[in-house]
Amino acid sequence: MSGKTVFVTGGAGYIGSHSVVELLNAGYEVIAIDNFTNCVGDEDGTAPSLKRVEKITGKTITFYKCDMLDGARLTKIFKQHHIDCVIHFASMKAVGESMEIPLMYYKNNLIGTINLLEAMESVGCYQLVFSSTCCVYGDPETLPITEDHPTGNVTNVYGRTKYFIEEMLKDLSNSNEKWNIIALRYFNPVGAHPSGLIGEDPTKEFTNLMPYIAQVALKKKPYVTIFGNDYDTVDGTGVRDYIHVMDLAAGHVAALKKLLNDHLYYKTYNLGTGNPVSVQQLVNIFSQVTGQEVVYVVKPRRDGDIVAMYADGQLAKNDLGWECKFSLERMCEDFWRWQTMNPNGYRDENQVSGKSTTNGSSTKNTPEIISSNGNGHSV
Ligand SMILES: O=c1ccn([C@@H]2O[C@H](COP(=O)(O)OP(=O)(O)O[C@H]3O[C@H](CO)[C@H](O)[C@H](O)[C@H]3O)[C@@H](O)[C@H]2O)c(=O)[nH]1
Numbered sequence: 001m002s003g004k005t006v007f008v009t010g011g012a013g014y015i016g017s018h019s020v021v022e023l024l025n026a027g028y029e030v031i032a033i034d035n036f037t038n039c040v041g042d043e044d045g046t047a048p049s050l051k052r053v054e055k056i057t058g059k060t061i062t063f064y065k066c067d068m069l070d071g072a073r074l075t076k077i078f079k080q081h082h083i084d085c086v087i088h089f090a091s092m093k094a095v096g097e098s099m100e101i102p103l104m105y106y107k108n109n110l111i112g113t114i115n116l117l118e119a120m121e122s123v124g125c126y127q128l129v130f131s132s133t134c135c136v137y138g139d140p141e142t143l144p145i146t147e148d149h150p151t152g153n154v155t156n157v158y159g160r161t162k163y164f165i166e167e168m169l170k171d172l173s174n175s176n177e178k179w180n181i182i183a184l185r186y187f188n189p190v191g192a193h194p195s196g197l198i199g200e201d202p203t204k205e206f207t208n209l210m211p212y213i214a215q216v217a218l219k220k221k222p223y224v225t226i227f228g229n230d231y232d233t234v235d236g237t238g239v240r241d242y243i244h245v246m247d248l249a250a251g252h253v254a255a256l257k258k259l260l261n262d263h264l265y266y267k268t269y270n271l272g273t274g275n276p277v278s279v280q281q282l283v284n285i286f287s288q289v290t291g292q293e294v295v296y297v298v299k300p301r302r303d304g305d306i307v308a309m310y311a312d313g314q315l316a317k318n319d320l321g322w323e324c325k326f327s328l329e330r331m332c333e334d335f336w337r338w339q340t341m342n343p344n345g346y347r348d349e350n351q352v353s354g355k356s357t358t359n360g361s362s363t364k365n366t367p368e369i370i371s372s373n374g375n376g377h378s379v
Pocket of ligand 1: 093094095133134135158186187188207210212225226227228237238239240279302309
């Protein structure tokens with residue numbers, strides 16, 4: 001058991017909540033904050049996702065509803081606890097939206113991070129795992145992508161905020177050798193915890209591929225749009241590296257262990273499977289695994305889309321002793337379980353009761369399973 005206390009920003013969100021499960025299971029104490037921009041929060045300021053995490057793990061989380069733009073409050077929380085290390089997930093993250101309201105993205109992501117770093121400095125906490133993205137590589141010059149691939153040629157504002165933060169963290173680690181920072185560059189996280197109790201529940205429109213496919217399989221949307229089938233790829237559709245969110249979560253625990261054992265100053269790692277998967281392949285596999293019909297329509301390419309991105313994960317494997325365990329089939333299966341048990345995400349009445357987070361209360365949920373024997377097909 002680690003006995004260390006980890007401060008998790010964006011802890012109630014999709015990747016945050018799954019990582020909190022892994023942290024608790026690894027013996028860490030967790031203090032989490034969230035402002036509920038990307039996830040559902042209860043009216044009393046508690047997080048339904050984290051109540052379910054407590055149910056899954058049988059452990060308790062200290063939670064604060066807190067906006068990272070409120071630097072004074074952040075520092076106050078740091079001064080109230082002994083915090084050994086930080087995992088920083090919180091950010092605005094929708095690529096399309098970032099192009100429409102860039103100032104909001106720069107303000108939230110950059111200033112929020114600066115406030116966090118100042119709060120950490122104020123209590124002498126210098127261990128940080130930062131949630132970055134493969135977006136920092138821009139349109140890749142070579143595949144699979146290694147960590148030394150050039151960064152900065154980013155195609156959207158969201159990715160640029162992450163790139164700027166990476167640069168800032170690098171400067172910080174050069175300025176004071178006490179800093180010990182890992183930036184994890186995620187490829188495309190999908191799937192859900194195998195219990196079906198926690199998963200991705202976007203507060204805004206569904207835009208990412210797997211959540212959209214699931215909405216179609218649930219008959220909540222009529223069809224999936226495949227953005228372009230004339231790329232130079234295996235079947236003409238876009239290629240990505242989908243990674244199970246539980247593998248990603250385990251990657252954070254591995255990174256944290258590394259930080260607590262070694263002084264790295266500043267280091268980046270890719271978290272991906274290295275397995276290239278096309279849009280068409282994902283539609284087909286999702287349909288096969290779930291036995292649901294996934295209707296799709298091919299339309300023109302989406303503006304700004306990159307043709308193909310997948311990771312070289314060797315460095316994380318060697319240094320962190322971490323590798324992906326879950327197959328693409330398992331990603332679909334677990335995502336579908338979450339969706340069918342919670343067709344309205346955390347908004348459903350909640351069947352889960354358990355120990356509550358700070359100020360928490362029990363909630364209920366109504367599972368619903370829609371079945372059909374169809375397969376993926378186009379219209
Ligand atoms: O309805 C859809 C949605 C997506 N796609 C295609 O599916 C692939 C994946 O698209 P997503 O929108 O799911 O994901 P992106 O790769 O565009 O972006 C995601 O992964 C990035 C890293 O690669 C960032 O993390 C970003 O925040 C996150 O949204 C792309 O080829 C896209 O064109 C479709 O064909 N139809």
